[in-house]
Amino acid sequence: MRVRVPATVANFGPGFDVFGVGIGEPHDELRFRESDEWSINVRGFPVPADGSNVAVVAAKTLASMVGEEVALRMELKKGIRPRSGLGSSGASSLAGSLAMAKVLGVEDEELILKAAMEGERAACGSAHGDNVVPAYYGDFTVIESLNPLRVHRIPVDFHVVVVLPSVEIPTREARKVLPEKVPLKDAVKNVALASSLVKALQEGDLKTVGRLLDDRLAFPYRRRLYPWWETAKKAAIEAGAYGVSISGSGPAVFAIGEDVTEIGKAIAEAFNRMDIEAEAYITVAGRGFEWF
Ligand SMILES: Nc1ncnc2c1ncn2[C@@H]1O[C@H](COP(=O)(O)OP(=O)(O)O)[C@@H](O)[C@H]1O
Ligand SMILES: N[C@@H](CCOP(=O)(O)O)C(=O)O
Numbered sequence: 001m002r003v004r005v006p007a008t009v010a011n012f013g014p015g016f017d018v019f020g021v022g023i024g025e026p027h028d029e030l031r032f033r034e035s036d037e038w039s040i041n042v043r044g045f046p047v048p049a050d051g052s053n054v055a056v057v058a059a060k061t062l063a064s065m066v067g068e069e070v071a072l073r074m075e076l077k078k079g080i081r082p083r084s085g086l087g088s089s090g091a092s093s094l095a096g097s098l099a100m101a102k103v104l105g106v107e108d109e110e111l112i113l114k115a116a117m118e119g120e121r122a123a124c125g126s127a128h129g130d131n132v133v134p135a136y137y138g139d140f141t142v143i144e145s146l147n148p149l150r151v152h153r154i155p156v157d158f159h160v161v162v163v164l165p166s167v168e169i170p171t172r173e174a175r176k177v178l179p180e181k182v183p184l185k186d187a188v189k190n191v192a193l194a195s196s197l198v199k200a201l202q203e204g205d206l207k208t209v210g211r212l213l214d215d216r217l218a219f220p221y222r223r224r225l226y227p228w229w230e231t232a233k234k235a236a237i238e239a240g241a242y243g244v245s246i247s248g249s250g251p252a253v254f255a256i257g258e259d260v261t262e263i264g265k266a267i268a269e270a271f272n273r274m275d276i277e278a279e280a281y282i283t284v285a286g287r288g289f290e291w292f
Contacts (some may be wrong), residue, residue, distance in 0.1 A: 001103055002031045002157045002220035004197060005095045007080045007281075007287045008087035009162065010248040012129035012211035014193035018143050020180050024287040026079045026086065029054060030095035034103050035073035044078035047092070054089050055096030058119035062100040065111055072099060083168035083215035085248035090131025093119025097132075098289060109136070117146075131248065138288020140201060154201050156286040160256055161264035162277070166277040167251045169225055174249035179222050186216035210242025210256050219246065226250055239266035 006027045012019035040056055042049045051057070054078055074096070080088040081138050097116040106112060113136055117127040129149070134141040139153040193212050200208035223229065226246065236244040236255045241263045244255040255263050264280035271278035 001033065001099070002029060002292050003089040003098050003102075003289055004029050004292055005098070005135050006287045007084075008041055008090060008131045008134050008248075009088075009160070009252075009254050009285070010085075010087055010128070010134075011215065011218065011246070012140070012184070013243070014199060014215045014217075014247045015142070015197070016190075016215060017130050019130050019140070019194070020087075020143075021140045021156065021285045022134045022138050022287040022289075023086075023162060023281070023285055025281045025283045025284040026081075026097055027092040028088075028182050029077040030092070030099055031075040031077075032103070032272075033098040034070050038071045040074040040076060042076045044076075044194040045081050045288065046090075047076070047078055047082055052078075053092065053096075054119035054123050055092040057122040058096035058116045058253075059100040061103065061118040062097050062106065062111065062115035064093045065115060066104060066106055068104055070103060072103065074099065081164065083170050084164055085169065085171075085246065085250040085252040085289070086162065086164065087131030087135060087248060089123035089171070090116070090120055091135055093117070093123070094132045094135050094289060103160070112136070114147060117212045124175060125173075135289055137245050139225050139286055142198065155197070156201060158206055158256060158285050159260045160254055160283060160285045161260040161267070161278055162247060162252050162254045162262055162281045162283065163267040163271065164252045164279050164281070165271045166257060167228075169250050171249045174222055174225060177225070178218055179221060182217055186220075189216045195275070206256055207242045210244075213243035213245040213256075214243070218249075221247070228274050228276060231274060232267050235266040235270035236263050236291035239263040261276070264271070
């Protein structure tokens with residue numbers, strides 16, 4: 001059996017730890033079957049081929065949550081670069097949890113997602129849900145609460161470009177720079193941005209969505225991790241982007257607009273001018289996992 005889990009754009013501007021959307025590409029693929037002992041084989045981008053792989057962590061977590069002792073043999077085709085800001089650890093975590101769910105016949109969405117979030121915790125120290133939840137549902141998702149898991153889904157299918165520079169930022173490090181408290185005026189601004197963005201998305205008003213791609217909760221503190229930000233942003237806006245932001249904790253940048261191919265080219269060229277290689281993925285937002 002095989003499952004394909006796409007990359008995700010978490011945060012999506014003002015929705016820190018709350019908003020997320022699956023994108024078709026890049027993606028991870030996991031082939032699996034029940035076995036006498038645990039094993040994992042990795043192709044593609046290098047990630048641990050042992051019990052610390054988040055696919056194994058999430059699968060084991062789900063088994064223990066339902067009180068079963070089952071081992072899996074896994075073959076992971078790692079298509080999403082780790083430390084990319086594209087939900088690389090989230091995709092493999094969800095794949096592992098889904099694999100175990102399939103083998104055990106578990107259908108409880110909350111359990112499957114909670115197990116996947118434990119994979120996230122193993123990767124970066126935080127069991128955030130804004131990568132695994134949208135990768136599961138395949139819609140733009142808004143996480144109202146984790147305990148109990150309450151998610152609001154907005155079906156979307158707009159084009160998006162994601163540009164991934166050849167820079168690595170571990171999510172663990174990007175979370176360490178965040179403060180415990182933020183100024184009230186910044187919290188107020190984020191409420192305004194996030195609530196307006198949800199309304200604009202529901203109305204299919206992409207121009208307004210683009211204008212609202214801003215954040216005062218995490219971005220100001222992470223800004224120093226992205227020394228190339230202003231240059232990349234300027235290139236995107238000059239190429240006609242409605243808006244541009246950091247995907248997850250970065251370094252991937254995503255943008256929406258009329259001509260995402262041109263926008264992607266402009267952002268990638270801006271990185272190249274700063275001597276940073278970059279790869280653009282033109283894709284459609286609103287994609288979730290698939291069995292195949
Ligand atoms: N299957 C996996 N896929 C991605 N990362 C993994 C996997 N297994 C373990 N890891 C570890 O998780 C970390 C990457 O996670 P993270 O920093 O959250 O990246 P991303 O932002 O791309 O999800 C790395 O230390 C990586 O070695
Ligand atoms: N809300 C999280 C999202 C992390 O996404 P990733 O793709 O960088 O793992 C955060 O901003 O820390």
